Amino acid sequence: MKIVVFAPHPDDEIYGCGGSILKWMEEGHDVHIVYVTDNRVLITWGKEHDQLLEEEAKDYINLSEDEIGKIGLSEAEEVAKAFGFPNSNVHLFKIHDQDAINQ
Template sequence: MKIVIFAPHPDDEIYGCGGSILKWMDEDHDLHIIYVTDNRALITWGKKENQLIEEKAAPYIDLSEDEIGKIGLEEAMEVAKNFKFPKNNIHLFKFHDQDAINQIDKGKELAKKILIDTDRIVLPSNNNNHPDHQATHEIAKFAAKEMALDNVEFYVYAIYNVLKLPMERQIKVKMVDYRDQLYELMKGYKTQLCLKDSYMGWQTFKRRRIERFGVFKLEDCNLFYNF
């Protein structure tokens, strides 16, 4: 099975579906990952929102956004490699953090090349209050619509909002066997772990038991809150 995972930022693949990625890797599926943005605004946002952990942010605090973005993508490549994604299955759109909403058409065209012969698309939820997550949802869904991927299944994960859908539309993936590995993988995102919320979320990994997804087909577009 070919599975394509859309991550709005480096580390969203871990928080949204990391245990499932490890499980699918063990099942020997053909996994691809798309990192839509570069995390360049991370330190700027952290300063503004009082989210920085000073001692962890110290090596990055005086760097430009271009430099932070470069580091963010380097971290993503290394983490993806540690997930065991083949190099050719790691895709960087390199859109600027906080600007994906202005890159939907370009992202859609880039995504189409990757989605050929795909069986499952894993994407962030619709109705998302984070603009990069909302843009990523639209990039994936609009590309699939234009390609008429009627038989593809969509696994929707929620980070910045919640899954609001009937139980029969949900699937739970057990990740107890993978949470320690996921905890170690997250260490590769040193820039992300400068943020208080990211650091606190990381500490919960060893208690996680499941990951939940909404499961849809293309015909379900706009019939559900999350899709």
């Protein structure tokens, strides 16, 4: 069976249904992940909520949105590789978080 998991942001697939994804893959299903956004909203959110960030995350505040997006997508690709996804089963829409509602 083909199963498609939509992740609004990179890492949402792990928090939302990571265990199920592993189970489906072990059962031989054709699992695809669609990453809708690339986490660029993090930079805007971080600047507004700096006091809430942990000490080690404060370095991200000085990065551009594009740099944050590249990190988010890179991490998504690393997770997909660790899970054993073929590249053809990982789909990156690269939509800015604030624009996703308008797409």
